[in-house]
Amino acid sequence: MSPRTNSWLTDRLRALYAQSFADVPVTNTVLVKFGKKSRGRLGSIVLKPKKGYDQKVSVISLNRILKDDCVPEYVIDAVLAHEFVHYVHGFNSPLPQLYRYPHQAGIVDRELKKRGLAALLDKEKLWTKQNFAKLWKTVI
Numbered sequence: 232m233s234p235r236t237n238s239w240l241t242d243r244l245r246a247l248y249a250q251s252f253a254d255v256p257v258t259n260t261v262l263v264k265f266g267k268k269s270r271g272r273l274g275s276i277v278l279k280p281k282k283g284y285d286q287k288v289s290v291i292s293l294n295r296i297l298k299d300d301c302v303p304e305y306v307i308d309a310v311l312a313h314e315f316v317h318y319v320h321g322f323n324s325p326l327p328q329l330y331r332y333p334h335q336a337g338i339v340d341r342e343l344k345k346r347g348l349a350a351l352l353d354k355e356k357l358w359t360k361q362n363f364a365k366l367w368k369t370v371i
C-alpha cells in the first residue's frame with residue numbers, strides 16, 4: 232500500500248476529478264493536504280492567498296486521523312469528493328456561488344449522487360458511524 236502523503240492525496244483527488252468531476256472548470260490552483268487531527272470534521276476547504284500564486288488557492292485539508300492505514304481509502308475519497316462539491320458550488324472556489332449556504336438542505340449529498348457517487352457516500356457514512364469515535368481514541 233502506498234504511504235499516505237500529500238502527493239498521494241493529490242493523486243486521489245486527480246483520479247476522482249477525472250472520474251466524476253471532469254466537467255467542472257478548475258480556474259485556480261487546488262491543493263490538498265492532511266491537516267490537524269479533529270474530533271468533529273473529516274475535511275475542510277478554504278480559499279486563501281498563497282505566496283508564489285497570482286490567484287487565491289483553494290486548499291482542501293483532511294483530518295489527520297485519515298492518514299492511519301486502518302481507515303479505508305474509500306473514506307478518504309468520499310471526504311475529498313465532499314470537499315470538492317463545495318468547490319463546484321462556489322464555496323471557497325472562484326466559481327459562481329450556487330447556493331446560500333454550503334450545507335443547505337442536503338445539496339452536497341445530492342450533488343454526489345448526481346455524479347454517481349451514491350455508493351461511495353453510503354460506504355463512507357457507514358464506516359464513519361461504526362469506527363470514527365473508536366479511532367479518535369486510538370490514533371495520535
Ligand SMILES: [Zn+2]
Nearest residue numbers: 313317333334
Ligand atoms: Zn462540507
